[in-house]
Amino acid sequence: MATGRHVLRRTVRCSGLAALIAALASCATGRIDPTDPIGENAKQIDGLMRLSGYMATVVGIFVAIAVVTVIVKFRARPDDDPNEVPKQVHGNKKAELTWTLIPTLMMVFLAVITVPAVFDLSGKGDGRTIKVEGQQWWWQFGYDVDEDGTPDIVTANDIVIPVGEEVNLEIHSNDVIHSFWIPQLNGKKDAVPGRIHHWRISSPVTGIFYGECTEFCGLSHANMQMRAVVLEQEDYDAWVQEQLQPATIPTDAAAQRGYELFGRHCVSCHVVNGLYESATNGNANLTSGYAPNLTHLMTRTSFAGSVFELYNDNGSVNIADLREWVRDAPTLKPARADNRQGMISFAEILNESDLDDLVTYLTTLGGRPPLMPS
Ligand code: HEC
Ligand SMILES: [Cu+2]
Structure with a gap:
């Protein structure tokens, strides 16, 4: 007969096993999933x-x-002769x-x-080519829509591609060696300064696929993620048209104050097409020379190397993280701001109402993402 202690021990053992199975299962269904190839x-x-x-x-x-x-x-x-050599x-x-x-x-x-x-x-495929640039600690994507050799769309974190097309990637790095890996779409490809590596990704279905830098690249290597957002062709075309539009000066009073603060504190690193362009082409005040282009920030699903969601589950903007990011980015995501690697802290520079206005301004930059993470 099972005593109370026996039952307890068995319950503990079973729940331990159940927890292990659950943990292993959640590995396999995690967002970065090498066990479920799609492309x-x-x-x-x-x-x-x-x-x-x-x-x-x-x-x-x-x-x-x-x-x-x-x-x-x-x-x-027992009866072996210990001196016998086999x-x-x-x-x-x-x-x-x-x-x-x-x-x-x-x-x-x-x-x-x-x-x-x-x-x-x-090798190179027939599809369009997207420039992929790694830097500490986020990914930049450049689209040369008119094929004149310079990217017309520069975005970060979310690489947007049309469904069913094998897209060529030209991968390189603006500082140290990184590695581009979205396991459901393709294997790993190093991003090396001074070199261009060719790679291809494609997906037969729409959706969001998660990836991660897989070459140790410094302090926030673990926080250097990215996503492929795969869209129906017409949604992709609409996305391209929206991204090609430059930003305009906001009309709302708070956003306008934010816009002016942005011009004072943020444009040594960030570009907003049509308004603040002094940091284009690697001129950002950083070791890599690049900070995320913010022209269409709100059309992304994530920010800061895809570590933070830009939207809450209910679809509202994730103001809390965005505001905290602008206030004190290195606390949210470790950086070497003293060495011009990563965004600096504004905790000592901006007051509460400055922060509100800046975040209000940021939320005017672009519409909503075509797909939301589920
Ligand atoms: C010294 C350069 C620098 C300055 C100045 C700076 N940033 Fe940044 N910012 C960065 C870098 C680098 C990143 C990317 C950091 C990362 O992902 O690890 C970033 C990321 C961001 C992001 C997330 C963008 C994305 O798509 O991931 C926002 C929003 C942002 N900064 C807003 C601001 C605002 C607002 C200001 C001014 C108050 C500002 N930044 C000033 C360097 C800078
Ligand atoms: Cu990296």
Whole structure:
């Protein structure tokens, strides 16, 4: 019969197991999900990973059986002569050939199927090209709509692409080495200063796909995320048209005060197209030379390297985080402002009403995002 203590112990053990299963399950359904490939390239990588995983499993089982067999078969027995030397196999041609040839053949097989895939994934596709620039600690995306060689749309955090199109990425870095990774769409590609790496992403379905910098890049590396927002073609076209519009001076009185404060405190780093452009083309007062272009801030789903949501679950603007960000960004997200890496703190510079006005101004920059995270 189960005593009270027994039942308690069993309950504790079961709930521990349940918690572990829940934790593992939530890993697999987390927002950055390498186990659920959606894009063609991600599926190709997933196939290769699975195949080599199955091969490794077979090898692992074989080795485990061999080890157990040897342990049992050749264990010491009471009547063994301790001075007896077992038969030596050094130089045994059959054994040497077997354990050299089988792994070699397996490696050659894996190389034959993976090396072409590596080259294939780095090639250029037919779709449009988006410039992807990593810097501490956020991603910038540039769209050259009129194809004159300079981006006409510069945005951050959310890379917006049309559904079903294989988009080319030209990845590079404005400071240290980063790595671009949205696992449901493709594998990892390093962003290296002075180099351009080609990569492609596509998705057969609309939605938001989450990614993360995967090359350690300093203090806030863990806070350097990004999202692909995949839209129907007509929604994408509408998004492009909106992004091409420059900003205008706000009419609301509080927003106007915010606009003036912005001109005093923020334009050494941030660009607002048509109004404040002194920090364009890498002229921001930062080691990387770039801060997020804020012209259409509110059309993004997230801010500060996709670490904070720009909207609450009920669809209202996440004023609390946005205001706290403007007040004291390095407290929300570690930065080296003293070394011109990351946004500086305004806690000692702006008062409460300045902050309100600035945030009011920020909320006038662009309409709502075409898709909201679910
Ligand atoms: C020294 C340069 C600098 C100054 C000055 C500065 N910022 Fe920033 N700001 C940054 C950097 C860098 C980031 C990106 C930080 C990150 O994601 O880690 C940023 C991010 C932001 C973001 C989030 C944008 C996005 O899409 O992720 C907002 C909003 C913002 N700043 C508002 C302001 C306002 C308002 C001011 C003036 C009160 C200001 N900033 C002054 C450098 C600066
Ligand atoms: Cu990084």
